[in-house]
Amino acid sequence: MSxxxxxxxxxxxxxxxxxxxxxxxxxxxxxxxxxxxxxMIAAKAGVTPSTIYRRWGDLAELLSxxxxxxxxxxxxxADCGSQEADLAAWTEQFMEEMSSxxxxxxxRDACANPNDTKxxxxxxQDQLQVIVERAEARGEKPFDLERAMDQIVAPIMxxxxxxxxxxxxxxSRQLVADFLK
Amino acid sequence: MSxxxxxxxxxxxxxxxxxxxxxxxxxxxxxxxxxxxxxMIAAKAGVTPSTIYRRWGDLAELLSxxxxxxxxxxxxxADCGSQEADLAAWTEQFMEEMSSxxxxxxxRDACANPNDTKxxxxxxQDQLQVIVERAEARGEKPFDLERAMDQIVAPIMxxxxxxxxxxxxxxSRQLVADFLK
DNA sequence: CACACTAAAGCAAATTATTTGCATTAGAAG
DNA sequence: CTTCTAATGCAAATAATTTGCTTTAGTGTG
Numbered sequence: 492m493s494x495x496x497x498x499x500x501x502x503x504x505x506x507x508x509x510x511x512x513x514x515x516x517x518x519x520x521x522x523x524x525x526x527x528x529x530x531m532i533a534a535k536a537g538v539t540p541s542t543i544y545r546r547w548g549d550l551a552e553l554l555s556x557x558x559x560x561x562x563x564x565x566x567x568x569a570d571c572g573s574q575e576a577d578l579a580a581w582t583e584q585f586m587e588e589m590s591s592x593x594x595x596x597x598x599r600d601a602c603a604n605p606n607d608t609k610x611x612x613x614x615x616q617d618q619l620q621v622i623v624e625r626a627e628a629r630g631e632k633p634f635d636l637e638r639a640m641d642q643i644v645a646p647i648m649x650x651x652x653x654x655x656x657x658x659x660x661x662x663s664r665q666l667v668a669d670f671l672k
Numbered sequence: 673m674s675x676x677x678x679x680x681x682x683x684x685x686x687x688x689x690x691x692x693x694x695x696x697x698x699x700x701x702x703x704x705x706x707x708x709x710x711x712m713i714a715a716k717a718g719v720t721p722s723t724i725y726r727r728w729g730d731l732a733e734l735l736s737x738x739x740x741x742x743x744x745x746x747x748x749x750a751d752c753g754s755q756e757a758d759l760a761a762w763t764e765q766f767m768e769e770m771s772s773x774x775x776x777x778x779x780r781d782a783c784a785n786p787n788d789t790k791x792x793x794x795x796x797q798d799q800l801q802v803i804v805e806r807a808e809a810r811g812e813k814p815f816d817l818e819r820a821m822d823q824i825v826a827p828i829m830x831x832x833x834x835x836x837x838x839x840x841x842x843x844s845r846q847l848v849a850d851f852l853k
Numbered sequence: 854c855a856c857a858c859t860a861a862a863g864c865a866a867a868t869t870a871t872t873t874g875c876a877t878t879a880g881a882a883g
Numbered sequence: 884c885t886t887c888t889a890a891t892g893c894a895a896a897t898a899a900t901t902t903g904c905t906t907t908a909g910t911g912t913g
Contacts, residue, residue: 503878525729530870538892541872641830646823684909720863727861
């Protein structure tokens with residue numbers, strides 16, 4: 492009685508969420524984004540469409556939710572021995588991963604939902620925070636997190652969403668070099 | 673006979689496009705984004721829904737199209753006498769305009785469509801290009817356009833889309849100062 | 854200006870997606 | 884084991900989307 496408004500996390504709910512997410516991943520690999528429908532996803536997941544409508548509301552929210560869970564990093568940034576090397580390696584890998592067509596699409600999907608975009612932003616900041624803390628532990632002078640978001644992450648995301656300009660290793664090195672200068 | 677695959681620009685087509693765009697603007701000012709529907713927009717515009725489906729495809733594309741036309745700048749950047757002053761004034765005004773809730777929504781809409789995002793990017797670049805050309809005419813050493821996109825425009829757009837951080841005049845001054853440094 | 858041509862719009866029927874009320878299932882708590 | 888109820892399933896009702904065909908109105912020609 493003490494737990495009002497409780498939400499159920501484990502069990503069937505979790506299984507269905509997993510099945511629906513998986514169905515979205517499977518289908519979006521084979522189907523153009525504009526052809527995806529909720530009844531199609533529901534069928535693939537072995538679930539009734541109304542379940543999806545009630546839990547997610549509409550297709551944009553579902554896709555945004557799936558996108559965020561896929562954009563969450565799996566591991567901490569690699570430890571390369573120094574802050575500069577960590578940052579260079581992380582930037583290169585981040586740029587490489589995020590600029591794939593699949594990732595571009597997911598980022599566009601995530602953009603539709605303000606909450607989800609903030610979460611993505613948080614993931615990235617957490618990754619950089621790990622690099623900063625590691626630098627502090629080594630006794631290095633840590634870089635400023637906000638400036639890194641502005642000068643490294645923002646230009647990459649801007650090119651992914653708005654521009655046709657290349658996202659390659661020279662560009663990655665230039666961003667890091669300009670930032671550390 | 674020489675004009676194959678011709679498209680009609682003026683006349684009725686233009687009137688209907690205008691009516692539909694206006695209907696979207698009117699409705700989106702009063703209606704939460706998630707409640708907008710094509711039949712609703714069609715009724716407001718005095719048009720049949722199938723006209724909208726055939727011309728725009730779906731709601732996301734229509735909203736994206738309207739967003740881009742609204743994000744197109746009306747005038748050239750103000751001439752403040754020097755490149756630095758022009759850039760400072762432009763950045764301040766750009767940030768102010770783009771960070772309104774209405775603009776945030778339009779930018780999210782535009783993000784859904786790769787072509788439209790590139791167009792937006794082009795508008796902004798054209799504005800900065802005007803400042804650069806003016807500087808050249810004055811005999812000033814012009815700044816690098818790509819660096820300006822990376823270090824001024826990108827951080828602003830990133831905060832608008834992904835972050836909850838403030839977009840205020842001190843931040844605008846900081847971006848410009850860091851860039852010109 | 855009249856005429857032919859046809860892109861774009863209208864209309865309405867057919868299809869498909871979404872919403873909703875009620876019945877059922879299966880976690881969670883006692 | 885039993886009770887409680889959030890979450891799902893099901894199916895009917897509603898709403899959106901697609902589509903074939905008709906009509907309207909720019910465009911170009913004589």
